[in-house]
Amino acid sequence: MPTPSTNAPSRSRPSSDSSLLNNLKKSSIFNPTNWSLRLRFLTVPAALLGLGCLTLAFIFQRYQDMVVVESVDSRLSVFQHWIQDKITNEFDVLLSEVSPLAAMPEVIESMRQRDKDHLIRYILPYTERLRATTGRESLYFHFHLPPAVSFLRTWDVDAAGADLADIRPIVVKANKYRSPFRGIEVGPGGASMRAIIPLNDGAGEHIGTVEAATSLENLLETTALPPYFGAMLLLDKRFESVLGQNRIRGVHGKWIVGRGFSLPQENRVLEALDNSGVPERLGNAFYRFLPLEDFEGRTIGGILLGYDSMALFKSTVSESLVFGLIFLLGAMVLWFHIYWNVARVKLFLTHLERVLGNTVSGDFTGRLDTTPVHCLDILHCTKTDCPVYHDPMRICYLETGSEALSAVSRNTCIFLSRYKHCRLCPVYARRRGDELVEMRHTVNTLVRLWGGFMGRVDQVVSGVLQTSEASQGPSSLGQVSASLEYMAGLTAFSHDIQGVYNRWEVYNILGDACQRSLGLGQFAILEFAADGLATNVAANCFAATDALCSEMFASPELCRAKRLGKPVFSEPTPALCPFFHVDPTTHVRCCLPMVMGGAVGGVMTFVIEDAAFASKRLALSIMQKYLTECAPVLTSLNLLEITREQSLRDPLTGLHNRRFLDSYMHQYEEISRRTEKRVGFLMVDVDYFKQVNDKYGHLAGDAVLKELSGLVRQTVRAADLAVRFGGEEFLILLHEVRPNFTAVVAEKIRQTVEVPRFPPAKRRDNPQNRQCRFRRIPDRRRFLL
Numbered sequence: 001m002p003t004p005s006t007n008a009p010s011r012s013r014p015s016s017d018s019s020l021l022n023n024l025k026k027s028s029i030f031n032p033t034n035w036s037l038r039l040r041f042l043t044v045p046a047a048l049l050g051l052g053c054l055t056l057a058f059i060f061q062r063y064q065d066m067v068v069v070e071s072v073d074s075r076l077s078v079f080q081h082w083i084q085d086k087i088t089n090e091f092d093v094l095l096s097e098v099s100p101l102a103a104m105p106e107v108i109e110s111m112r113q114r115d116k117d118h119l120i121r122y123i124l125p126y127t128e129r130l131r132a133t134t135g136r137e138s139l140y141f142h143f144h145l146p147p148a149v150s151f152l153r154t155w156d157v158d159a160a161g162a163d164l165a166d167i168r169p170i171v172v173k174a175n176k177y178r179s180p181f182r183g184i185e186v187g188p189g190g191a192s193m194r195a196i197i198p199l200n201d202g203a204g205e206h207i208g209t210v211e212a213a214t215s216l217e218n219l220l221e222t223t224a225l226p227p228y229f230g231a232m233l234l235l236d237k238r239f240e241s242v243l244g245q246n247r248i249r250g251v252h253g254k255w256i257v258g259r260g261f262s263l264p265q266e267n268r269v270l271e272a273l274d275n276s277g278v279p280e281r282l283g284n285a286f287y288r289f290l291p292l293e294d295f296e297g298r299t300i301g302g303i304l305l306g307y308d309s310m311a312l313f314k315s316t317v318s319e320s321l322v323f324g325l326i327f328l329l330g331a332m333v334l335w336f337h338i339y340w341n342v343a344r345v346k347l348f349l350t351h352l353e354r355v356l357g358n359t360v361s362g363d364f365t366g367r368l369d370t371t372p373v374h375c376l377d378i379l380h381c382t383k384t385d386c387p388v389y390h391d392p393m394r395i396c397y398l399e400t401g402s403e404a405l406s407a408v409s410r411n412t413c414i415f416l417s418r419y420k421h422c423r424l425c426p427v428y429a430r431r432r433g434d435e436l437v438e439m440r441h442t443v444n445t446l447v448r449l450w451g452g453f454m455g456r457v458d459q460v461v462s463g464v465l466q467t468s469e470a471s472q473g474p475s476s477l478g479q480v481s482a483s484l485e486y487m488a489g490l491t492a493f494s495h496d497i498q499g500v501y502n503r504w505e506v507y508n509i510l511g512d513a514c515q516r517s518l519g520l521g522q523f524a525i526l527e528f529a530a531d532g533l534a535t536n537v538a539a540n541c542f543a544a545t546d547a548l549c550s551e552m553f554a555s556p557e558l559c560r561a562k563r564l565g566k567p568v569f570s571e572p573t574p575a576l577c578p579f580f581h582v583d584p585t586t587h588v589r590c591c592l593p594m595v596m597g598g599a600v601g602g603v604m605t606f607v608i609e610d611a612a613f614a615s616k617r618l619a620l621s622i623m624q625k626y627l628t629e630c631a632p633v634l635t636s637l638n639l640l641e642i643t644r645e646q647s648l649r650d651p652l653t654g655l656h657n658r659r660f661l662d663s664y665m666h667q668y669e670e671i672s673r674r675t676e677k678r679v680g681f682l683m684v685d686v687d688y689f690k691q692v693n694d695k696y697g698h699l700a701g702d703a704v705l706k707e708l709s710g711l712v713r714q715t716v717r718a719a720d721l722a723v724r725f726g727g728e729e730f731l732i733l734l735h736e737v738r739p740n741f742t743a744v745v746a747e748k749i750r751q752t753v754e755v756p757r758f759p760p761a762k763r764r765d766n767p768q769n770r771q772c773r774f775r776r777i778p779d780r781r782r783f784l785l
Helices: 004-026 037-103 105-113 116-134 169-177 216-222 266-275 310-360 375-379 426-431 435-465 477-496 503-516 560-564 614-647 658-675 689-696 698-715 741-754
Strands: 140-145 149-153 181-187 190-200 206-215 229-236 250-252 255-261 285-293 299-308 523-528 535-540 587-596 599-609 680-685 721-724 729-734 761-763 766-770
Touching: 037 105, 037 116, 037 181, 037 190, 037 206, 037 216, 037 285, 037 299, 037 310, 105 116, 105 190, 105 206, 116 140, 116 149, 140 169, 169 181, 169 190, 169 206, 181 285, 181 299, 190 216, 190 229, 206 216, 216 229, 216 255, 229 266, 250 266, 255 266, 310 435, 310 477, 435 477, 477 503, 477 614, 503 523, 503 535, 503 599, 503 614, 560 587, 560 599, 587 614, 599 614, 658 721, 680 741, 689 698, 698 721, 698 729, 698 741, 729 741
Parallel strands: none
Antiparallel strands: 140 149, 140 206, 181 190, 190 206, 229 255, 229 299, 250 255, 285 299, 523 535, 523 599, 587 599, 680 729, 721 729, 761 766
């Protein structure tokens, strides 16, 4: 057991350490509770500001990285277009080199005579000269005989007679269609760029083709690539059996890797090809794949283009550091500048946010705190019955006298007659202060004026729209703004539907107003027939095909809104109407009736999202106003349409009458003259019709005329016009007739009328029943009874 003497030193050390910590805690530096306001703004905000500077520098660095990436992408695009232009130019050069051969007499004669030796003596020097002048060691020419037989190869003059039909489709097509072709082909020597052109002798006979080719790798090798750029040739794996072994660098993934030309991070690219395919970025290296196609448009591989952006990234690091230091210094200067006023500004903004936030929701009673100044303290007034005595805030609220913010309060100050100007008044001088103090007074004045204005606007809007919003207190700004917009839309709508031509125009204007002004996306307007037995769809914007119930088209009385003449909603009772066809958990369907002439003439049905239904209450009342505006217009149009239709049709037969013919002929005459079409006229008259009326009565005569008009309508075409011209006279206008067509139609009508027997009628002079029958008079094409 240790002795007390040995424990003494161990006890004294913790005691000294604890006293040191207590002293540090009591010091103002390490105890945040003892910090002064200035110290708080010198430490914590400075640390946060420094962290913000570092964050901004990091963001700037990221932005610089984005700029570098965009710059690299742009450079790769330019490099890709440059390589594409090089390939295109190489094709053009090959064509320019092989085209003269097709016109040289020596070549044509050698091919026509099949004189290979003569062709060798001429073409080999020509090939060497081209290689020497262009620097393309891989350039060679190949001559073929139809349809695809090798005749001469400049790289192997001894090989000839091979049939290339199975392995060289470009040669087969060039001989078959006798047209030039160009493209890239893969052979034992690698990917070659080829241009082939047909050969014809002087008589126009096709004698073969000549082809110029060069290696694609040789093109990339001889091309001076810009700094930091590189390329690598990749071919499809299916060409592994075609290529020579000296042309295959390796097979990675689905690609045969050819030669690389300064490609950055080439080894990592090969690993990426094995694992994930063609890479787009590896570290600071960016890549772009340029696909290659043969002459038939099939992809055979591509060129992997690369760019090393290390130099660009290094330059951005130094720029980021400089920017961070400059921003840090500027932030510190700004921080010292705003330190002295930040507390008061923060307090003012907090109160201002509270007051303005209340005004948005319709509460205009809030005010910013100000120092009250009582007139009794300044002017020593003894009038205790004055309203200012009980409410000192009415004095000099920066809204009276020449400093008034509103014309209503100007020149109403009780002290203006004494001091003539607000700035001379001691009360005004006591209430003035710096910008924040005066802004408090101004905001309070604006809130009071704003509250009065919004209250008056709310009363006017509620009176116009006949809503009960005014009884619930002042409306919010959004509600008043929406109400004013609705009123403006309703006014414009009332103006638009004046002077419309027919009811369909009214429905189109109403549907457009529903979409633009009220924001309804899915709605339909149903119109009920005058007899209440049918329902027509005047407008339909529902996306679902089953949104409208088919049962109501057969029986309109199923519609609850039609029966009650009141709005019907699926909220809060979705089972109120079984024909809503809407999901009650997500949407609310509304049906608003349109009363026309004391009865429901139509119903507007639409769908609102369930979450937005409560906020659409005002819109529903506006929608009912729209329908109320439409009702008298639609009633007038319906009456006008019925009157117009009755005035232009014969009530007995249903045919158009002579009044319609008089107005129609003026228009049809001009149309017929412009179109130069032949028109046929038939006048149908019923002989001895007076005897029918005398023997059987006028009811029998009316029945005969109805039956006869029905037969005439069935006989003529739908486009032709049948008119009751007189008592028993009918005029038929035939459109666009051929010669003798009118007589044919007349005979057809006569035959149609001759066959049937008309309904029986009682004869006045004989109680026996008798039937009427038409017969033909042989010498005249007329109708007799």
